[in-house]
Amino acid sequence: MRAVVTCECCGHRQAIARQIVRPELFNLVCHSCEGVLRVEVTVGDLQAAQHATGKKTQPVAWV
Numbered sequence: 001m002r003a004v005v006t007c008e009c010c011g012h013r014q015a016i017a018r019q020i021v022r023p024e025l026f027n028l029v030c031h032s033c034e035g036v037l038r039v040e041v042t043v044g045d046l047q048a049a050q051h052a053t054g055k056k057t058q059p060v061a062w063v
């Protein structure tokens, strides 16, 4: 599944280009303000996305 990350600095939303299938921690550079976003995907995030409970985990949203 794919994630959309909202920048904490400018609010720009950007999709992660690759699929995320396991818990991981990575950095993403905002395309708008070039701030570095630290994104942490947990097991809980993945389970919530798979079960589509409607619960949104900020700042990562699943699409």
Ligand SMILES: [Zn+2]
Pocket: 007, 008, 009, 010, 011, 012, 030, 031, 032, 033, 034, 035
């Ligand atoms: Zn930004």
